Amino acid sequence: LAFLTLTTDFGTKDGFVGTMRGVIWKICPQVQIADISHEIGPQNVLEGAIALWRAYPFFPDGTVHVAVVDPGVGTERRAIAARLGAQYFVAPDNGLLTPMIEDAEAKGQPVEFVNLTNPKYWLPNVSHTFHGRDIFSPVGAWLANGTALSELGPTITDVVRRPLPKPEKTATGYHAQITVVDAFGNCTTNLPAAVAQGVKKISFTLKGRQVDDLVTSYGHRSPGDIVALVDSESFVEIAVVNGSAANALGVKVGDPVEVTVEF
Amino acid sequence: LAFLTLTTDFGTKDGFVGTMRGVIWKICPQVQIADISHEIGPQNVLEGAIALWRAYPFFPDGTVHVAVVDPGVGTERRAIAARLGAQYFVAPDNGLLTPMIEDAEAKGQPVEFVNLTNPKYWLPNVSHTFHGRDIFSPVGAWLANGTALSELGPTITDVVRRPLPKPEKTATGYHAQITVVDAFGNCTTNLPAAVAQGVKKISFTLKGRQVDDLVTSYGHRSPGDIVALVDSESFVEIAVVNGSAANALGVKVGDPVEVTVEF
Amino acid sequence: LAFLTLTTDFGTKDGFVGTMRGVIWKICPQVQIADISHEIGPQNVLEGAIALWRAYPFFPDGTVHVAVVDPGVGTERRAIAARLGAQYFVAPDNGLLTPMIEDAEAKGQPVEFVNLTNPKYWLPNVSHTFHGRDIFSPVGAWLANGTALSELGPTITDVVRRPLPKPEKTATGYHAQITVVDAFGNCTTNLPAAVAQGVKKISFTLKGRQVDDLVTSYGHRSPGDIVALVDSESFVEIAVVNGSAANALGVKVGDPVEVTVEF
Numbered sequence: 141l142a143f144l145t146l147t148t149d150f151g152t153k154d155g156f157v158g159t160m161r162g163v164i165w166k167i168c169p170q171v172q173i174a175d176i177s178h179e180i181g182p183q184n185v186l187e188g189a190i191a192l193w194r195a196y197p198f199f200p201d202g203t204v205h206v207a208v209v210d211p212g213v214g215t216e217r218r219a220i221a222a223r224l225g226a227q228y229f230v231a232p233d234n235g236l237l238t239p240m241i242e243d244a245e246a247k248g249q250p251v252e253f254v255n256l257t258n259p260k261y262w263l264p265n266v267s268h269t270f271h272g273r274d275i276f277s278p279v280g281a282w283l284a285n286g287t288a289l290s291e292l293g294p295t296i297t298d299v300v301r302r303p304l305p306k307p308e309k310t311a312t313g314y315h316a317q318i319t320v321v322d323a324f325g326n327c328t329t330n331l332p333a334a335v336a337q338g339v340k341k342i343s344f345t346l347k348g349r350q351v352d353d354l355v356t357s358y359g360h361r362s363p364g365d366i367v368a369l370v371d372s373e374s375f376v377e378i379a380v381v382n383g384s385a386a387n388a389l390g391v392k393v394g395d396p397v398e399v400t401v402e403f
Numbered sequence: 404l405a406f407l408t409l410t411t412d413f414g415t416k417d418g419f420v421g422t423m424r425g426v427i428w429k430i431c432p433q434v435q436i437a438d439i440s441h442e443i444g445p446q447n448v449l450e451g452a453i454a455l456w457r458a459y460p461f462f463p464d465g466t467v468h469v470a471v472v473d474p475g476v477g478t479e480r481r482a483i484a485a486r487l488g489a490q491y492f493v494a495p496d497n498g499l500l501t502p503m504i505e506d507a508e509a510k511g512q513p514v515e516f517v518n519l520t521n522p523k524y525w526l527p528n529v530s531h532t533f534h535g536r537d538i539f540s541p542v543g544a545w546l547a548n549g550t551a552l553s554e555l556g557p558t559i560t561d562v563v564r565r566p567l568p569k570p571e572k573t574a575t576g577y578h579a580q581i582t583v584v585d586a587f588g589n590c591t592t593n594l595p596a597a598v599a600q601g602v603k604k605i606s607f608t609l610k611g612r613q614v615d616d617l618v619t620s621y622g623h624r625s626p627g628d629i630v631a632l633v634d635s636e637s638f639v640e641i642a643v644v645n646g647s648a649a650n651a652l653g654v655k656v657g658d659p660v661e662v663t664v665e666f
Numbered sequence: 667l668a669f670l671t672l673t674t675d676f677g678t679k680d681g682f683v684g685t686m687r688g689v690i691w692k693i694c695p696q697v698q699i700a701d702i703s704h705e706i707g708p709q710n711v712l713e714g715a716i717a718l719w720r721a722y723p724f725f726p727d728g729t730v731h732v733a734v735v736d737p738g739v740g741t742e743r744r745a746i747a748a749r750l751g752a753q754y755f756v757a758p759d760n761g762l763l764t765p766m767i768e769d770a771e772a773k774g775q776p777v778e779f780v781n782l783t784n785p786k787y788w789l790p791n792v793s794h795t796f797h798g799r800d801i802f803s804p805v806g807a808w809l810a811n812g813t814a815l816s817e818l819g820p821t822i823t824d825v826v827r828r829p830l831p832k833p834e835k836t837a838t839g840y841h842a843q844i845t846v847v848d849a850f851g852n853c854t855t856n857l858p859a860a861v862a863q864g865v866k867k868i869s870f871t872l873k874g875r876q877v878d879d880l881v882t883s884y885g886h887r888s889p890g891d892i893v894a895l896v897d898s899e900s901f902v903e904i905a906v907v908n909g910s911a912a913n914a915l916g917v918k919v920g921d922p923v924e925v926t927v928e929f
Binding site: 149150151152153154155156157158159161162163165166169170182183211212213214215217267268269270273274 | 667669671673678698700701702703704705717718720721722724725726729846848849850882883884885886895896897898900903908910
């Protein structure tokens with residue numbers, strides 16, 4: 141059995157994602173395919189990178205992740221495949237894989253890239269506007285079939301990187317920012333929850349609103365309360381109990397969060 | 404082959420559901436997974452219960468249904484697994500399984516519950532905010548693998564129930580209500596269509612609008628007509644032919660429907 | 667292994683599509699199922715036809731395509747199955763399969779239709795409002811299992827056709843129209859890009875706005891530019907680079923596009 145995931149900004153209305161499954165099945169009929177998201181904002185590479193980053197650690201070794209958020213489709217931007225740790229990735233070379241690369245590097249795991257130049261692993265006819273169908277899906281399916289990375293094109297090392305914003309240390313704590321607003325309206329920051337360990341007091345100011353301390357989970361406060369807590373990837377998240385922090389506070393991705401810490 | 408379904412209020416934008424598939428595949432690689440809905444209203448346990456209730460009878464014996472609408476995640480609310488008839492269910496203990504329990508009881512089928520206390524069947528690290536990933540998905544996958552219910556934790560009998568509203572008998576008929584507004588704007592009631600059998604006349608009043616008789620299907624009246632008919636689960640539904648009754652009449656879930664019957 | 671696709675106007679909120687998977691698995695447990703789209707506009711047969719038409723060529727031989735956009739459900743409209751080329755189709759007889767039929771005819775491939783009259787291949791109880799679940803899904807699953815078309819009902823030849831609008835030749839070029847507005851806001855026309863081959867100059871007027879020439883892909887112009895290009899199915903498409911032509915110009919499906927050609 142082989143495993144493959146899809147992360148795109150294609151939406152689900154137009155059949156693009158269904159078409160990719162057809163392409164993949166022709167090459168690797170028995171593969172299990174999961175959709176990570178197809179509602180990444182159009183051309184929003186960073187949003188796509190974060191969505192895949194939160195999901196990929198939970199997949200089996202050998203899973204192939206096909207990610208297509210591709211403002212440069214049809215231009216000279218490269219298409220790449222990567223082995224990062226025990227998993228495989230196929231994407232345009234525009235920074236979409238950066239957080240997964242950083243993870244593998246931080247852990248001292250294998251990091252290999254190839255430039256997808258071998259048309260043997262593409263569809264016979266390649267359009268200028270839908271490489272998700274014509275290049276990324278078939279390459280992903282061949283990888284799921286066990287094709288070696290080296291078959292797909294020459295090794296490269298200079299892939300485009302687009303690191304996620306990191307929190308900055310300030311005199312009284314950190315200058316952080318919102319990285320994800322999820323469907324519930326929960327607002328995740330780029331601040332690792334580990335910074336709160338052993339502190340006497342921690343508070344977060346977002347959109348002029350101060351939130352003190354970290355609660356354990358939503359249900360420990362009353363509906364409507366604004367809380368800070370540790371999200372499921374161990375970052376600090378601002379939420380409204382049984383409500384939407386995004387709506388209540390007007391938060392969007394990129395908004396600053398001032399963090400004050402007392403030791 | 405094993406079968407598993409997912410019903411959540413997670414949306415499909417953020418990758419939560421894809422992540423759950425990864426978790427499940429690591430434990431039960433060959434399982435077939437169906438999404439029932441991920442667009443249940445946030446924390447709307449009743450809506451989740453109804454969506455799963457309409458779908459589950461059509462699945463093969465042995466299917467595992469993982470349902471996560473979970474306002475109490477991270478609190479002391481229990482997590483449970485159940486055998487109801489020939490199918491399995493995994494959910495927070497908040498009433499989400501009530502209509503399936505009532506079905507099995509009404510049919511005299513097996514009804515068994517366990518409290519999910521055995522961490523052997525969870526992910527090694529359990530977050531406070533995403534038990535869909537950390538507890539419910541792995542437990543569902545182990546059940547799909549054939550793990551016995553009794554392995555997962557001790558038997559319990561006092562699960563939380565949250566029965567669907569039932570229609571009330573009135574002097575001239577029934578006081579019913581809207582239970583589902585679907586994507587077409589069709590409005591299903593909690594009135595079993597069987598009550599219309601053998602009656603001389605039946606009419607429905609909803610939002611000040613009276614609808615007489617039951618038609619066989621949408622196409623038997625003209626586009627734009629408001630009709631009452633028997634829905635696909637044998638309840639009475641109010642619809643607009645080739646249109647949206649929800650929009651035309653401003654109907655939402657919970658709205659009252661007065662039913663007048665003449666014998 | 668067997669392959670099956672689903673194209674409907676059911677949405678994904680209400681569990682209808684999940685239910686269809688359950689029905690299919692009971693009959694053909696090992697089938698791979700892809701969603702083409704469930705966001706076809708309610709009762710919009712033409713939109714459903716186009717979505718399936720763009721996707722089906724990329725699926726393996728023997729794939730069964732179940733398509734349900736069915737304003738006539740529960741009336742006397744027929745339900746049909748078809749072999750078109752090397753693939754199978756199941757749908758209401760309302761024109762939904764027309765572009766696939768025309769493709770097969772144009773290529774001289776097999777074209778066979780049967781009227782679905784044999785209840786042996788349906789669910790035991792057939793509702794008046796959800797033939798997607800009760801007739802089309804089980805028939806599709808039986809076809810995926812290898813059941814012969816002739817088992818499903820008698821051969822017919824007079825299926826309903828609803829051809830896509832074709833561009834009209836004018837004195838100076840073509841009168842074309844918009845056939846698809848995708849999730850990016852890209853606007854595809856019914857004009858085959860082949861008409862631009864060898865011309866000295868080509869321009870497109872849409873909503874009072876003139877767009878000259880065809881560019882190779884989005885990334886060859888600046889963000890915000892309105893461009894015409896060849897889409898992934900070799901039709902002319904009007905797009906805004908990294909933006910939405912639909913929003914920028916207020917375009918919707920059916921809008922006229924005047925094409926001027928100089929030789």
